[in-house]
Structures are given as C-alpha cells and as structure tokens.
Amino acid sequence: MANLKTSKTSVNVGVDVGKFFLDVYIYEKGLYFQVPNAPLGIKQLLKRLAYYKVLRIVMEATGRYEFDLAQACYEKGLPVVIAKPISVRKFAGAIEQLAKTDKIDAELIANFAATIKPKPTPQKSKNLIIIKDLLARRRQLMHMRTQELNRIKVMGKSFESSCKRVIRLLDKEILKTETKLQMHVDQQSEWAEKQAILESAPGVGNTLTYSILADLPEIGTLSSNKISKLVGVAPLNQDSGIFKGKRRIKGGRANIRTTLYMATLSATQCNPVIKAFYKKLLSVGKLKKVAITACMRKFITILNAMVRDNAAWSHS
Structure with a gap:
C-alpha cells in the first residue's frame, strides 16, 4: 500500500512561561498542555510541536525564565517571538479578556500570535546575553550603593561605619563586574567601530556605550524622531477635542533612558553642544527637568547621526 503524505498543519503557539512550568496552547488545534520548565519538559514540548508547521511560537519576556525555551526553539529553527508583556496585556484588554489563569494566559498569547502576527525576535549570541x-x-x-550612601545621611553617625563597609564591598563587586563586562565587550569585534564613534562624544562613557550597543542595536538606522521614541524621550501629544494636554515622554526602553539620563547630566557640564543647549533652555524659563529631557533627546539624536554617518564627534 502506498504511503500518503500529508502536509503539516500550520499553527500559532502561545506559551505562558513560569518559573516551574510552561503552559502551552496551540491556537488552530485548540490544544492545551503543560510541561515542566526544565530540559526534559522543553524536549517534550518540542517533540509535540514537531508534528506541526509552527508559524510562530510566542512567549512573554520574563527576564530569565523564557531563556532556555527560546534557545532550544532557536536551535530547532523555530520562529521565536519574545513579546513585551504590555503588548499582550493591551491585546487582552482589546478583546475584553479579564479572567486569568495559566491556561487562559497561554490561550491569550496564542490568540495574540495568530491575530497580531508579531515578527520573530532575532536570536542573540551567548556573549551578547552575558553582556x-x-x-x-x-x-x-x-x-x-546609592541606597547605602543615602542611609549614611538618614541613619546618622552610629551607622556610618556599617554603611561604609557595605559601600566598600559594593565597590569591589562593581569593579569585578566592570572588568568582566569589558572582557566580553572586547569579544564583540563588530562593535569596535561604533564603540569608537560613540565614545568620541564628550559625556559618553563605557556604560552608555555598552548599553546602546547591547540594548539599542537600531542606533544609526532610524530617523531622529524614531530613535527618540524608541528610547522614550520624544514628547507625545495628549490632545483630545478642544483639550490640549501637556506633552510628556512615555514608553521606550527604560534601561537606555536611565543610563542616558546620567550621561546627559555629565554632558551638561562637559559637552559644549549639550551644555549650551541646556543653558539656553534654562534662560528662557524651562524647568530643569524639562531641560534635561530635551537635552537627552538632543544627545541621542546626535549619537544616532554620528553612527549613521560613520563620523566621530566634531564641534566647530
């Protein structure tokens, strides 16, 4: 008897990632199952998915717990999407999904995958993940360290020596971390040119450079407005009808924004362009917080243009 070949069913897969379990929902089949979030459980999951043509397997970014599953899926050549939790929550609100269990969450993520069709997340190298x-x-x-410095002021002399001992210990750990970080950055040979360009700008140190290269790979490829929105320093309108609200920054990549903030504070003192811009804003009555935010936007757009044009810092 001749063997009849049947084509695999195309499916969208949603995975609710937990510390101990992976709750899986295959949208087109209405199939739910659970496996341990451990090597054996992940192996079982991939074995079941082998019967289908996976269009995308979507999981939320948890920080760590999705890592092993994502890596295993990449190795199998599956299209992985690591979605922002806020995107899934907004989708849940749009379809009025209020109930919440692990099974419901897995089905919700699978529905999100099939409806929104998010683009696959590029695989990161192990070295980049370490960075x-x-x-x-x-x-x-x-x-x-900042918390301990603040406690010296609050707790008074009786606890000053204790706080200082902790600060010394933290200083050693920070130094070890920075040494290890530098070692792994040196292995990212493709960063060398961009790193030299970024660090040529006054006010840009290793921390901002590494953060941009690791968490803002789009640098140099987007317009000034888009890169500002991506970082979360572009003022957004809050208008409706005749109401005209204040423009506020919102969203974006918090880690980059925080590091950029600290670098911009330094730049207002040592970078001639940012320093002059900051003083100009203050001279026309802008609040310091507003002025710093505007300087952050100007700073990141300058760095974006430098990388785009492959040009080191130049101030004429």
Missing part, C-alpha cells in the same frame, strides 16, 4: 546580564547586574549594584 546584557552584566549591565543589569552593574545597575543593581550601583542602585544598592
């Missing part, structure tokens, strides 16, 4: 983790760890350590 991003080290940057995150440095931010955590710097935050703890």
